[in-house]
Structures are given as C-alpha cells and as structure tokens.
Amino acid sequence: MNHHAKDYILSHDLPRSAMDPAVMAKRDEKLHVAMIGLCGCWGCTLSFLDMDENLLRLLDRITITRSSFTDVKRIPRRAAIGFIEGGVANEENIETLVHYRENCDVLISVGACAVWGGVPAMRNLVPLEDCLREAYVDSPTRPLQQPPTIPYHEDIPKLTTKVYPLHEVVKIDYFIPGCPPDGQTIFKVLDDLVHGRDFSIPAHINRFD
Amino acid sequence: MTAKLYIDGREICASEGDVLIDVAADYGIHIPSLCYMRGRPCLGTCRVCSVVVNGSIMPACTARIADGMVVEVAQPEVADMRRxxxxxxxxxxxxxxxxxxxxxxxxxxxxxxxxxxxxxxxxxxxxxxxxxxxxxxxxxxxxxxxxxxxxxxxxxxxxxxxxxxxxxxxxxxxxxxxxxxxxxxxxxxxxxxxxxxxxxxxxxxxxxxYNDPIGKRKFETRSIRDRVLEGDKK
Structure with missing residues (x-):
C-alpha cells in the first residue's frame, strides 16, 4: 500500500525481546509453514486451526510462522509451504498474493474462494457499479442522516472488476477444495508434503461444500 | 451369444450386444457417467464415461459388447480426459x-x-x-x-x-x-x-x-461408486 505520511506504526516494526539463540537455531532447521487469507470468510483459517493436536506429530519437522496460530503479520523468512484462503477481489489482494508467491516454495489454494472464487465471486454476475450502488447507495440499512456515499480513500483498496481464483493471478501448486475443507484434509496434505509423498485428496475425503 | 472381452487386461465374459458400462459395473469396474441410467435408453450426451475401445475413444454407454473387444478404463490419458x-x-x-x-x-x-x-x-x-x-x-x-x-x-x-x-x-x-x-x-x-x-x-x-444434514446426505451415506456397482436401491 502506498502511504504518503508515516503516521502509523506496524506491529512487526516494533522492537521485540530477543529469542533464545538455541531455540532460534532449532527453528531455522525446520520447514517454515505459513497461511494467509485474502477475500474469504476466514472459515478455512479456522479449519487450519482444526488440525489441533495432530500438528504435534509434525512439530519436529515444521514451524508455523505467519498464520492464525501465531498472529505473526509478516513472513519472517521464505516459507517452504504456504496455504492461502480467499480469492482475489481487490488490489491489495493482488499485492499480498504476488509477495506471498515470491516467498513460498509451494503454494496451496485452500477452500472454494481460493480455488474458484467462491461466495465473493457471486458478484461476477453483476456489474461492479451495481454492486456498490446496492451496498452503499440503495441499501435499506445505510445511515439515513448522511448523503449516500460509496467509500473512497487512498487507504481503502480498489476493488477488482471481477473476483478471481488465485491460480488466474499467480501459479498455484496444489488445491484443497471445500467450504471450508476439513482440518484433517489440510493436515493430510501438509503431512504428505512434509514426508515427501504425492499430493492426493481421495474421493472419500474430497468436499466442495 | 457369449463374448469374451478384456477390460484393463482382465478377461471377462458377457453377452454380445450388452452395454459396456453395465458389464463393467457387474465386474466391479466403475466408469463414471452423468447422463446414463441403467435400464433406460442411452443418451450419450455427457461423454464422461469415455473409455478406449479397440484403440478408439468412445463412451462406454453407447459401446455394445463384441467378442474380442479390448477396453482400457484406467489408462491415465483417458482417465484424465474423463476428469x-x-x-x-x-x-x-x-x-x-x-x-x-x-x-x-x-x-x-x-x-x-x-x-x-x-x-x-x-x-x-x-x-x-x-x-x-x-x-x-x-x-x-x-x-x-x-x-x-x-x-x-x-x-x-x-x-x-x-x-x-x-x-x-x-x-x-x-x-x-x-x-x-x-x-x-x-x-x-x-x-x-x-x-x-x-x-x-x-x-x-x-x-x-437441505433436508438431510451434512454427513447424512445421499452420496455421503453411500458413494456414487458403491451405488453404481451394487445397484442403487433408494
């Protein structure tokens, strides 16, 4: 995002207490795994959390950086495996996705929105102008004391005309469909990749809803 | 008349003129389809049951059993074509x-x-x-x-x-x-x-x-493969 005035502080720029060097060294040997969300409902991120105690079995091989587990806002270094939920619906999504692609060895689309656009892509059937008019100008729940306005500010990302699946913007290596996919399905994919097995989602666990 | 044919290298006996997709199902080989319904006239519209018959790709719902027929269902190229x-x-x-x-x-x-x-x-x-x-x-x-x-x-x-x-x-x-x-x-x-x-x-x-809860819906209680292979008693 192009900020003109530096009147903000980002959490990852704040000074941090130093980590134990031994812990850091051990962590650096592991595969770094991250997950971000673009235009989605964060349901897939909750499924990522649903891996629960299964994840303990992998913790000697992986470390989880930016994700719902850690609340880290930036990938501290290049990740081996990156999961993403949500489709591309605005300029900020594109910027985040391209940066993430450049910093992940393997990128995995998680959930209906990432795989084909999902619920946000329902607006692809309506011109963007009509969509904004319905939401902000003609909406029965808009504040009546104010003149109807479509929000516009340089800090608000511009919407793309249509919602796109991630693989139409950058190269995606694997896809986990579902709305949301089960935590165990995400775990299976992660476990397979960490152990060098081929990606597969067999029929009995595949879900599109 | 009984005919001998091969599906994925497996020797199978069936009646000449029978529908290939039905014979395959009787022998436990699932060929997916979206238009064919067993016992009803073949429509041949969706092509999702495409297989290789004697070297040519054709839908298994329109192919009739003939003696010496060589059928490939699992061959990766034709499986990818179905997908x-x-x-x-x-x-x-x-x-x-x-x-x-x-x-x-x-x-x-x-x-x-x-x-x-x-x-x-x-x-x-x-x-x-x-x-x-x-x-x-x-x-x-x-x-x-x-x-x-x-x-x-x-x-x-x-x-x-x-x-x-x-x-x-x-x-x-x-x-x-x-x-x-x-x-x-x-x-x-x-x-x-x-x-x-x-x-x-x-x-x-x-x-x-939305009558049935998730987990108890038709193809969740019994997969389409099982329904095709074992008969679909609703």
Whole structure:
C-alpha cells in the first residue's frame, strides 16, 4: 500500500525481546509453514486451526510462522509451504498474493474462494457499479442522516472488476477444495508434503461444500 | 451369444450386444457417467464415461459388447480426459456447491469426487442464465444445467406422452426450458422423480432442499461408486 505520511506504526516494526539463540537455531532447521487469507470468510483459517493436536506429530519437522496460530503479520523468512484462503477481489489482494508467491516454495489454494472464487465471486454476475450502488447507495440499512456515499480513500483498496481464483493471478501448486475443507484434509496434505509423498485428496475425503 | 472381452487386461465374459458400462459395473469396474441410467435408453450426451475401445475413444454407454473387444478404463490419458470433461462442466455453468440445495445428493459433485477433481483446468465462465420459477412446483436453475437431457427424454406428460422439458438454442445460447402448463399437471411423485434424475441442481422441487444434514446426505451415506456397482436401491 502506498502511504504518503508515516503516521502509523506496524506491529512487526516494533522492537521485540530477543529469542533464545538455541531455540532460534532449532527453528531455522525446520520447514517454515505459513497461511494467509485474502477475500474469504476466514472459515478455512479456522479449519487450519482444526488440525489441533495432530500438528504435534509434525512439530519436529515444521514451524508455523505467519498464520492464525501465531498472529505473526509478516513472513519472517521464505516459507517452504504456504496455504492461502480467499480469492482475489481487490488490489491489495493482488499485492499480498504476488509477495506471498515470491516467498513460498509451494503454494496451496485452500477452500472454494481460493480455488474458484467462491461466495465473493457471486458478484461476477453483476456489474461492479451495481454492486456498490446496492451496498452503499440503495441499501435499506445505510445511515439515513448522511448523503449516500460509496467509500473512497487512498487507504481503502480498489476493488477488482471481477473476483478471481488465485491460480488466474499467480501459479498455484496444489488445491484443497471445500467450504471450508476439513482440518484433517489440510493436515493430510501438509503431512504428505512434509514426508515427501504425492499430493492426493481421495474421493472419500474430497468436499466442495 | 457369449463374448469374451478384456477390460484393463482382465478377461471377462458377457453377452454380445450388452452395454459396456453395465458389464463393467457387474465386474466391479466403475466408469463414471452423468447422463446414463441403467435400464433406460442411452443418451450419450455427457461423454464422461469415455473409455478406449479397440484403440478408439468412445463412451462406454453407447459401446455394445463384441467378442474380442479390448477396453482400457484406467489408462491415465483417458482417465484424465474423463476428469477434463467433468471439470469443463464446472467451468461452463455456475456450480456453487456451498450454496446449492443439491449439494451432497448431486451426481456431478459425486462424480467429481470420484475422478479426484480439485479444481477446473478451464477458466471459470460465471455464465449468466436466467432462472425460471414460473412452474408451480419446480425451480429451473438454468446456470447449473449440464445438458444431459435426462429430463427431456425420461420425464413426459402422463396423459399425452409429450415432453415437458426441452433444450432451446445452440452452443452458448442453449438453455433448458419447461412447458409450464404440462409441468403444473405433473403429480408430486413425478416432480420428485424429475428433481431426482437431474444430475445437478437445475431441476429443484420447490419447498425441498437441505433436508438431510451434512454427513447424512445421499452420496455421503453411500458413494456414487458403491451405488453404481451394487445397484442403487433408494
């Protein structure tokens, strides 16, 4: 995002207490795994959390950086495996996705929105102008004391005309469909990749809803 | 007359003239299909049951058993071709499983799981096709239609035998239409049958949807593969 005035502080720029060097060294040997969300409902991120105690079995091989587990806002270094939920619906999504692609060895689309656009892509059937008019100008729940306005500010990302699946913007290596996919399905994919097995989602666990 | 044929190298005996897709199912070999219904005339519209017969690709629902036939079902190229055909259906219409009444009892979805589809290799089109809700008991969600023509051929007016559903237009202009006068004369069981034989969520019975909880829906209690191989007793 192009900020003109530096009147903000980002959490990852704040000074941090130093980590134990031994812990850091051990962590650096592991595969770094991250997950971000673009235009989605964060349901897939909750499924990522649903891996629960299964994840303990992998913790000697992986470390989880930016994700719902850690609340880290930036990938501290290049990740081996990156999961993403949500489709591309605005300029900020594109910027985040391209940066993430450049910093992940393997990128995995998680959930209906990432795989084909999902619920946000329902607006692809309506011109963007009509969509904004319905939401902000003609909406029965808009504040009546104010003149109807479509929000516009340089800090608000511009919407793309249509919602796109991630693989139409950058190269995606694997896809986990579902709305949301089960935590165990995400775990299976992660476990397979960490152990060098081929990606597969067999029929009995595949879900599109 | 008994004929000897080979499916994926396995020797099989069957009656000459029988339908290949049925014979394969009898021997435990599942060939997915979206238009074929066992015991009813073959439509040959969806091509999802394509296999290699004596070196040529053809739908297993139109192929009749002949002596010495050599059939390849599992060959990776033709298996990928079947998956491509399923994926093309997902790109061509709007198959929003998370918001569809048919999810969990949809054959397109169940077949997509069987062919291990995770995404369509074709660009999603987000086709705009107006829905038709004029019939008293039926919604027509046109953007889900895959043009299998099951409803066109198998659902007919009980008194006259006239077709109730028809496809109008060609290519990207093709659309499924309903004769509202005849549709409103359909008895409730025929409305249910029309909605059930629709392999997607295009023909929707008004007032019915999301009846079974997730985990207990048709193809979750028994997969489409098992239903095809063991017979589908509803």
């Amino acid at each position: 491509a055909l399923v994926e093309a259906n997902f790109s061509e219409g709007n198959h929003n499983c998370p918001s569809c009444e048919k999810s969990g009892r949809c054959e397109l979805q169940a077949v997509a799981y069987e062919v291990e589809m995770v995404v369509s290799r074709f660009p999603y089109r987000f086709a705009e096709r107006e829905r038709d809700q004029t019939a008293r008991h039926i919604f027509l969600e046109r953007d889900r239609c895959i043009f299998c023509q099951r409803c066109v051929e198998f659902i007919r007016d009980i008194d006259t035998g006239h077709k109730i559903f028809a496809i109008h237009g060609r290519g990207t202009h093709a659309r499924i239409d309903i004769d509202v006068v005849l549709a409103d004369r359909m008895p409730p069981e025929q409305v249910r049958e029309a909605a059930d034989i629709c392999p997607v969520g295009c023909i929707i019975e008004k007032g019915r949807g």
